[in-house]
Amino acid sequence: EGEVAHGQTASYCANCLVLQEKVRQLQEELDRLKANLPAPDPQTPVPTVMDDTSEQEMDSADESLTNELLASTDETLKAAGAGGAGGRRIRRFKHEWLKKFWFLRYSPTLNEMWCHVCRQYTVQSSRTSAFILGSKQFKIHTIKLHAQSNLHKKCLQLYKLRMHPEKTEEMCRNMTLLFHVAYHLASEGRPLADFRPLAELLKKCDLKIVDQYLNEGDCQTLVHHIGRSLREDLFERLRLSPFLSVIMDGRTDELLADNVAVYVQYVTGEGPAHTEFLSLQELSSVTVDGYVQALDRAFGGIGIKWKEEKVMVGLGVNGANVTTGLRAGLAVKIRKTLPWLLCVPCVLHRPHLEVLDAISNKELSCLEDLENNLKQLLSFYRYSPKLMCELRVTAATLCEETEFLGDIRAVRWVIGEQNVLNALIKDYLEVVAHLKEVSGQPQKAEAAAVALALLHFLMDYQSVKLIYFLLDVIAVLARLAFAFQGEALLVAHADDKVEEAIEEISRLAEAPGEYLQEFEETFQENFHGVPLKNLRVAEAKFNSIREKICQRTQLILAQRLDSNSRSVIRASQVFDVASWPQNEERLRSHCEEEILHIYKHFEIMPSLAIELRDRKST
DNA sequence: GGTGTGATCATGCCTGCATT
DNA sequence: AATGCAGGCATGATCACACC
Numbered sequence: 001e002g003e004v005a006h007g008q009t010a011s012y013c014a015n016c017l018v019l020q021e022k023v024r025q026l027q028e029e030l031d032r033l034k035a036n037l038p039a040p041d042p043q044t045p046v047p048t049v050m051d052d053t054s055e056q057e058m059d060s061a062d063e064s065l066t067n068e069l070l071a072s073t074d075e076t077l078k079a080a081g082a083g084g085a086g087g088r089r090i091r092r093f094k095h096e097w098l099k100k101f102w103f104l105r106y107s108p109t110l111n112e113m114w115c116h117v118c119r120q121y122t123v124q125s126s127r128t129s130a131f132i133l134g135s136k137q138f139k140i141h142t143i144k145l146h147a148q149s150n151l152h153k154k155c156l157q158l159y160k161l162r163m164h165p166e167k168t169e170e171m172c173r174n175m176t177l178l179f180h181v182a183y184h185l186a187s188e189g190r191p192l193a194d195f196r197p198l199a200e201l202l203k204k205c206d207l208k209i210v211d212q213y214l215n216e217g218d219c220q221t222l223v224h225h226i227g228r229s230l231r232e233d234l235f236e237r238l239r240l241s242p243f244l245s246v247i248m249d250g251r252t253d254e255l256l257a258d259n260v261a262v263y264v265q266y267v268t269g270e271g272p273a274h275t276e277f278l279s280l281q282e283l284s285s286v287t288v289d290g291y292v293q294a295l296d297r298a299f300g301g302i303g304i305k306w307k308e309e310k311v312m313v314g315l316g317v318n319g320a321n322v323t324t325g326l327r328a329g330l331a332v333k334i335r336k337t338l339p340w341l342l343c344v345p346c347v348l349h350r351p352h353l354e355v356l357d358a359i360s361n362k363e364l365s366c367l368e369d370l371e372n373n374l375k376q377l378l379s380f381y382r383y384s385p386k387l388m389c390e391l392r393v394t395a396a397t398l399c400e401e402t403e404f405l406g407d408i409r410a411v412r413w414v415i416g417e418q419n420v421l422n423a424l425i426k427d428y429l430e431v432v433a434h435l436k437e438v439s440g441q442p443q444k445a446e447a448a449a450v451a452l453a454l455l456h457f458l459m460d461y462q463s464v465k466l467i468y469f470l471l472d473v474i475a476v477l478a479r480l481a482f483a484f485q486g487e488a489l490l491v492a493h494a495d496d497k498v499e500e501a502i503e504e505i506s507r508l509a510e511a512p513g514e515y516l517q518e519f520e521e522t523f524q525e526n527f528h529g530v531p532l533k534n535l536r537v538a539e540a541k542f543n544s545i546r547e548k549i550c551q552r553t554q555l556i557l558a559q560r561l562d563s564n565s566r567s568v569i570r571a572s573q574v575f576d577v578a579s580w581p582q583n584e585e586r587l588r589s590h591c592e593e594e595i596l597h598i599y600k601h602f603e604i605m606p607s608l609a610i611e612l613r614d615r616k617s618t
Numbered sequence: 619g620g621t622g623t624g625a626t627c628a629t630g631c632c633t634g635c636a637t638t
Numbered sequence: 639a640a641t642g643c644a645g646g647c648a649t650g651a652t653c654a655c656a657c658c
Contacts, residue, residue, distance in 0.1 A: 135628085141645060145627075215655075 093138045101143055103156075110134060115146060118155045174208050182222035195219040234276055235302045241266035242611045244306075245314030247275070248291060250283070250322050258283040260291065262298040265314070278302075288329040291317070307337045311607045314342045324358070324559045331564065340605050342565040344491050351484070351557075352416035352477045359552035366545055367415070370466055373457040374414045374424075377431075378402050380450055387438070387447075394434055395427030421471050425515075429528055432458055461532040462542055465519060469546055472513030473553065476504045480557075492573035495566070502554045509550035571597045 093106050093113055103117045112134035119132050131146045146152055181198050185191070196214045213222070238244065245265040252258050262278045279301060281294035299306045306312050315334060317327050331343040360367045381391050382402050392399045401423040405411055414420055424431065432455065438444070439451040457463055483489065483497040507513075512520060522528065571594035573579060581587050602608050 131628095139629095139644080141643095142628075144645095217655090 097140065097143060101147060103147075103152075104143060107134075113138065113143075115152060115155075117159045118146075118152055120155070120159065170208075177202060177207055178213060179222055179226060182219050183226050185219065186223045186226065192216040192219045192223075231302075234278075237268060237274075238264060238266050238302065238304065241268065242311065242607050243267060243313045244311050245273075245316070246295065246312060247316040247318070248294070249318050250286070250291075252286075258286055260294050262294065286326070288326060288333050291326070291330050292333060309607075310338060310605060312338055312341065313602070313605070314344055316344050324556070335564070340602050342568055344494070344565060344569060351480050352474055353412055355477060355553050355556050356413045356416055358556045359549060364545065364548055364552075366462075366466060367549075370463060370470075371413060371415050373454070373463070374420070375409075375411075376450070377424075377454050377457070378405065378414060378420070379409070380447075380454060384447075390434060391431075394430040395423075398423040398427040398431060415470055416474065416477075421467055421474065425467065425471070428458070429530065432530055456533075459530060459533055464527060464532060465516070465542055466545070468515045468519035469508075469513070469542075469549075471515040472508050473505065473549065475513070475515070476501050476508070477553075490572065490576055491569050492571075492576065495569055498557050502557050505550050505553050505557070509547055568598055568601045571595075574598075 093111070097113075098104055098106065103115050104113060105116045106113045113131075114134045115131040131152070135142065178199065181195060181202065185194055185198070193216055195216060195218075199214055213219075243266075247263040247265065249261045249263070250258065251260065259280055259282045261280050263275055264278045265273050265275045267273050279298045281297050283290045283294055295306065304311075312334075315331065317330055327343070331341065335341050356367065360371075381387050381399070382405075388399065388402070391402075398420075401417070401420050405414070405417065405420070411417065435451045435455045435458070439448045439455060441448055480497055480501045484494065508516075519527075523532075526532065571591075574591035574594040581590055
């Protein structure tokens with residue numbers, strides 16, 4: 001009340017004037033009521049409290065209103081101002097400035113001028129501007145400078161937008177373009193610094209883009225909001241989905257902590273299930289508990305309590321640091337809360353990694369020896385541009401593969417890279433010839449020594465035979481990987497593919513595969529004219545190695561599918577429309593048993609009961 | 619996240635011009 | 639000549655941004 005009373009004569013702002021008038025009327029009404037006086041006669045109605053007079057109306061009205069009011073006070077103020085002159089020059093506010101600068105306001109009581117537009121539309125950061133607080137710097141120069149200032153221009157833009165709503169729409173369109181640019185940068189993983197040049201490019205293409213927000217910080221803000229919006233959409237879809245499956249892909253990082261990418265599969269009313277990235281979680285430890293905690297955090301972040309809400313039906317765990325034991329342990333742990341959980345072999349892009357990791361141990365040290373030798377051979381060329389050039393001329397295939405691999409030191413299993421072994425076999429003679437040449441150069445002692453060691457490896461009968469045999473094994477695993485990468489692969493089919501692979505591997509243990517056969521046919525006393533060493537000494541040893549590799553590989557593949565989930569997963573073959581019988585009669589009874597089995601498995605699941613009830617009621 | 623740098627703005631002083 | 643005013647210029651404060 002005090003403030004308003006104080007401001008009663010202090011402002012010519014239209015908003016203030018209207019409010020002051022209302023206050024005056026209310027005060028009168030209050031006084032009347034206090035004095036217990038009768039209501040005023042209907043000719044002078046007491047206005048009601050502040051109606052919906054919008055700011056917009058006041059703004060549009062304020063110019064004429066202010067000017068009118070000023071006209072009445074102009075003379076008196078002028079007289080008062082002139083009386084105070086004397087001695088050092090005193091600058092005074094000149095009322096004609098109000099006509100010259102429409103945004104200018106002046107309060108004779110406070111003897112301050114300010115900018116009406118800036119006061120209404122300023123941003124937090126510039127609240128200290130003299131033309132917002134109130135200035136006593138009565139110089140036309142000062143006002144002109146303010147009119148040209150960026151702050152004023154920005155506020156003016158906002159003011160005009162408010163006055164003309166149709167411009168807001170245009171601004172929205174322009175901002176949408178800016179959002180597109182920010183989204184593009186984020187989704188392509190491009191630096192935020194590209195924001196401005198990209199926006200400028202669009203401008204050159206005659207697209208209207210706003211001039212503001214073109215710095216990195218604002219781009220980051222836009223990306224942040226885009227991300228938030230997309231996540232909220234996803235969360236909403238997840239909440240609506242009656243069932244969820246989770247895929248966890250662990251990753252070992254030697255520099256930072258281990259982490260796991262959590263993906264979630266959900267169903268909507270139409271179309272197939274969707275798979276989306278949920279979040280990346282740091283692993284406190286690569287243990288069952290570490291993974292469960294990561295799962296808690298991933299779902300906790302979107303307000304889903306997976307243990308209580310009981311909507312999770314499937315789990316796939318993959319990754320370099322995930323052992324068979326860990327995978328099984330995790331399944332056991334989660335099944336304590338969600339007994340219907342299916343643990344399925346999720347898409348396995350690189351089965352050779354897991355197989356090689358699992359089978360390589362002390363008994364099969366030959367694998368690691370081979371790996372080390374291969375890495376040394378590739379490194380020998382990879383990190384010497386000169387040697388690489390020489391290799392390019394003679395052994396183009398191997399050179400290409402080496403380049404493709406990038407940093408050899410970062411490749412987990414060179415053996416697993418099918419094309420590397422293939423390339424080595426293809427360019428075998430050229431590589432051996434080149435190494436021989438390098439080893440014979442006395443001026444490059446270091447390189448010569450390495451080349452000699454590598455020659456020793458390449459001209460070893462057992463090494464070469466092992467490479468041929470591994471090519472057979474890797475080929476089987478590569479076919480499996482290819483099958484896993486198929487777009488519409490059913491779980492039941494994945495199981496079949498694993499079975500097939502196990503079968504093929506067992507055949508390799510008994511009879512030589514395609515590659516080994518080729519080796520045996522080619523090798524007669526020497527190999528393409530290269531005399532191999534340690535001939536036949538290791539034939540028995542090789543056979544034992546071959547057997548072991550096959551056995552272990554079979555075992556690892558067999559463990560891929562969780563035994564508890566197997567029966568349900570096999571029953572899910574019923575969903576493969578291609579396997580349905582043509583005959584209508586037979587179709588009726590087709591897979592009745594399997595459907596019943598799947599139903600019984602999920603029967604205990606609360607959300608299934610709800611889903612079925614909802615279906616019935618509709 | 620701290621720091622240096624340039625841009626912007628408010629302010630005061632000075633000067634030149636117009637008016638009294 | 640005195641006075642008033644606009645505009646130029648210098649200066650310090652503050653802010654945004656780039657860089658480390």
